Amino acid sequence: MISDRQTKEREFRKEQIIKAALSVFKNNGIEKATMDEIAKEADFGKATLYYYFSSKEEIFIEILNRGWKMIWESIEPVIHDRDKPKDTFIDALNIIGSLVRNNQSLFEFLFTVPQKMPNSLNEDAHDWKGFQRKMYGVFQGLLEDGMAKNQFPQMRSDILMRAIGGLFHGLFFLGNEKKPMSRQTMEEFITTFIGNYGTT
Amino acid sequence: MISDRQTKEREFRKEQIIKAALSVFKNNGIEKATMDEIAKEADFGKATLYYYFSSKEEIFIEILNRGWKMIWESIEPVIHDRDKPKDTFIDALNIIGSLVRNNQSLFEFLFTVPQKMPNSLNEDAHDWKGFQRKMYGVFQGLLEDGMAKNQFPQMRSDILMRAIGGLFHGLFFLGNEKKPMSRQTMEEFITTFIGNYGTT
DNA sequence: TTAATTTTCGACTTAATATTCGAAACATAA
């Protein structure tokens, strides 16, 4: 008895709630992202939020799932070229860099909130963890291929991953100024730090 | 009317409480680091904790103050050699690396907890902020000197700082394995990433 | 020994915030 339109409206309202949650997070930080605030921002009563989501956590998980799915689907098309691991690696990083640049607060959420919330957000079972794992796997594979071809410094690939992950994170999320990093600056960094070994 | 020994014993008990707090943090994560847990670990009643510290926050601040003081006092002796900025920079990083290696959980606390706690922990007035600021200032100065001498890539020093900060952080604190990084591995990284420009 | 001082603590209070409840408002279809 639930019409198509009703379903769509439901989806739409869930969407609004998610947007409100992100907006509260962006403006007031994660600690102020209470259900009361989110409800106010979404212009719903608090109880209504629970009509659409079973818990606050479920809202957060939904954000993470959608976000990581988007990341994965953005890089997926470029990662199959295994001939030039270094170029592929940098391409993929650049894609993620663009995403971050265009939606800083979403990605701040995706990349920092799970760290701050050591509850069940981080359980392996969630979809977003799967995408994250796949992505890391791809990057690590590219690093290993690249090392085999002398396009990267010879190091334990897992440690190199951590270093690059930290570097990326530092570039975008450390420091006071939240002005997004330009593509050019980022490329400069990537090539400077990991791209100046071996050949094309 | 408070004897010397009494004062010492008080200090000692404060010490025990701080150690318990770190231990709880290490074993259960920051979210489980409640006063009840810390009290249990320290084998004191909860109220006794408040006899020695006026709040939970004060315990954390004490940890941060002592920790950052230690960091500062460890690098202070080596940073005055301004002739070889790159070497000095790497020396200082290595010193911090050794400290981290020898006390992983303390430094995880120092470097990650303030991020997770957007309360007054981060107020500029605290001693530890002063040490942190001084340290960053020194590192940035070294980077700038080093760039002037072509020992580092030419980039905006503040962004380079962020990148290196992120990289360092990634090396020590990202990933699953908490096995500390060996000095050799770390030196390898530092020189590979930031040390292979220009000359001595 | 005993009075004063210091230290300890379990039980209570408070505060913040997530979650539930039950009734009302609204929409839909017969």
Next chain:
DNA sequence: TTATGTTTCGAATATTAAGTCGAAAATTAA
């Protein structure tokens, strides 16, 4: 139009953890 299903919400409840209280235990000094 009315009966049934859907959506909304403010008020009440539950939970968690910080912080307080007043009395008791331990220590010290006379």
